[in-house]
Amino acid sequence: MTSVAVVTGASSGIGAATARRLAAEGFHVLAAARRTDRLADLVAEIEGAGGAATAVACDVTSDESVAELAAAAARAPGPVTLLVNNAGGARGLDPVETGSVGDWQWMYDVNVLGTLRVTQALLPALEASGAGTIVVVSSTAGFTVYEGGGGYSAAKHAQTAIAGTLRLELCGRPVRVIEIDPGMVRTDEFGLVRFDGDADRAAAVYAGVAEPLVAEDVADCVAWCATRPQHVNIDRLVVRPLAQAAQHKVHRAG
Ligand SMILES: NC(=O)c1ccc[n+]([C@@H]2O[C@H](COP(=O)([O-])OP(=O)(O)OC[C@H]3O[C@@H](n4cnc5c(N)ncnc54)[C@H](OP(=O)(O)O)[C@@H]3O)[C@@H](O)[C@H]2O)c1
Numbered sequence: 418m419t420s421v422a423v424v425t426g427a428s429s430g431i432g433a434a435t436a437r438r439l440a441a442e443g444f445h446v447l448a449a450a451r452r453t454d455r456l457a458d459l460v461a462e463i464e465g466a467g468g469a470a471t472a473v474a475c476d477v478t479s480d481e482s483v484a485e486l487a488a489a490a491a492r493a494p495g496p497v498t499l500l501v502n503n504a505g506g507a508r509g510l511d512p513v514e515t516g517s518v519g520d521w522q523w524m525y526d527v528n529v530l531g532t533l534r535v536t537q538a539l540l541p542a543l544e545a546s547g548a549g550t551i552v553v554v555s556s557t558a559g560f561t562v563y564e565g566g567g568g569y570s571a572a573k574h575a576q577t578a579i580a581g582t583l584r585l586e587l588c589g590r591p592v593r594v595i596e597i598d599p600g601m602v603r604t605d606e607f608g609l610v611r612f613d614g615d616a617d618r619a620a621a622v623y624a625g626v627a628e629p630l631v632a633e634d635v636a637d638c639v640a641w642c643a644t645r646p647q648h649v650n651i652d653r654l655v656v657r658p659l660a661q662a663a664q665h666k667v668h669r670a671g
Contacts, residue, residue, distance in 0.1 A: 419469065419495040420546075422643075423447045423486070425477055425535055426504030428455035430604030431554060434632035435501055438640045440468030445494055449475035449486055450504065469494075477504045477531030487538040496546035499643050500539050502532040503554040505572075507611040510565035521568040528572040532579055540592070548647045549592035552639055553580040557600045557655060563664045569611075584652065593650040595642045600657030601667070603629040625669030629658045 422439045426432035428450035436448045440463040448456050448463075448470050456472035463470040473489045476482040490497045505528035508520035532553060543549030558566055559573035580596040587594060601623070608619025623629050635656065642651040660668040 419443065419445045420498040421445045421447060421490065421493040421495045422499035422501065423449060423490055423497060423535075423539060424501045424503060425449045425475065425531070427459060428452040429606045431599070431602065431632045431635045432501070432503040433459055434636035435503060435639050436470060437463060437466075437468075438633070438636040439499070439501075439643070440470050441466070442640055442644060444469075444499065446470040447473050447486070447490060447493060449473045449477075451476050477535055478526045480534065483534045483538045486535065487542070490539060490542055497539060497542040498546045498548055499550045499552070500535065500543060501552045501554065501639055501643075502535055502576075503552075504528075504531050504535075505554065505576075506607055507566075507569040508613075509568065510611065512565060513567040516568055521571070524568050524572040525575070529575040529579070532576055536579070536583070543592050544590060547591050550595065550643050550647075551580075551583065551592060552595045552597060552643065553577075554635070554639075555580065555596050555598050557598050557657065557664060559596070559598050561664050566664075580653075584650070591647075593647070595651050596653045597635065597638050597642065598653065598655045599630060599635050599638075600655075600661045600664075601626065601629045602632065602635055604632050625671050626658065626660050626667060627670060628660065630656065 422444040424436045427436040427448035436446045440446045453474045460470045460472045475486040555576040556573040558570040559577035562570045584594040603623050612618040
């Protein structure tokens with residue numbers, strides 16, 4: 418029977434690439450996000466390539482919406498074996514001194530409480546499958562800090578805490594917990610969301626970096642971790658572009 422993978426934040430960037438890749442690996446993908454028009458295009462693309470996917474409208478900040486995602490997972494045509502908690506992002510690059518409480522609140526709600534809600538809602542199905550996997554897409558900001566990144570780093574550190582705690586709590590049960598921490602990934606929307614639609618500021622993040630990671634690189638990491646034999650738990654995978662040795666050490670041409 419086909420295994421089902423749930424991917425949150427599947428309407429763009431890393432989530433969309435992950436949905437495409439997991440469908441190519443043979444999963445029936447439940448692609449979840451708020452923008453259903455995007456999800457419909459993605460599902461059509463996946464089906465056109467011979468894969469299987471279902472679009473599910475889901476706001477990870479809403480209990481009711483996440484309950485509907487769990488109900489959709491229960492109707493899916495196979496056991497739910499994989500959850501990719503990918504929905505998230507950053508807002509603002511302000512110092513702690515002047516950072517917007519609203520931005521911090523948004524980052525905590527989506528990245529942290531979104532991961533908590535969706536994980537709680539799908540854990541029974543993942544465990545019932547007998548071979549479940551939970552992936553948390555955190556960030557290199559989940560283990561280091563940088564100026565202006567306080568709110569995002571706090572949220573990503575919290576996601577890292579969820580992944581580590583859950584791995585301890587689930588020890589002995591058939592669900593593994595994997596954290597993936599990407600560094601600089603050039604996606605279409607991450608920077609636009611962070612800088613409130615300012616395309617120049619968003620582009621400046623990648624200025625002079627010949628080859629930042631792309632969404633497909635992270636999708637490749639998710640797929641690799643998720644397709645190891647079930648007794649193999651990749652606790653944490655850190656992936657950066659070659660040009661980024663650390664948050665503060667990026668090689669830029671010119
Ligand atoms: N790009 C990077 O450099 C980078 C590096 C490390 C980690 N990450 C992490 O990787 C993940 C994906 O980032 P990305 O670069 O692919 O960004 P992106 O293109 O902006 O994608 C973010 C996704 O999250 C979804 N989302 C936002 N709020 C949501 C909500 N309330 N409910 C459900 N879905 C929601 C968005 O869909 P809708 O708006 O349609 O709901 C979108 O599909 C994030 O967790 C991010 O923090 C990114």
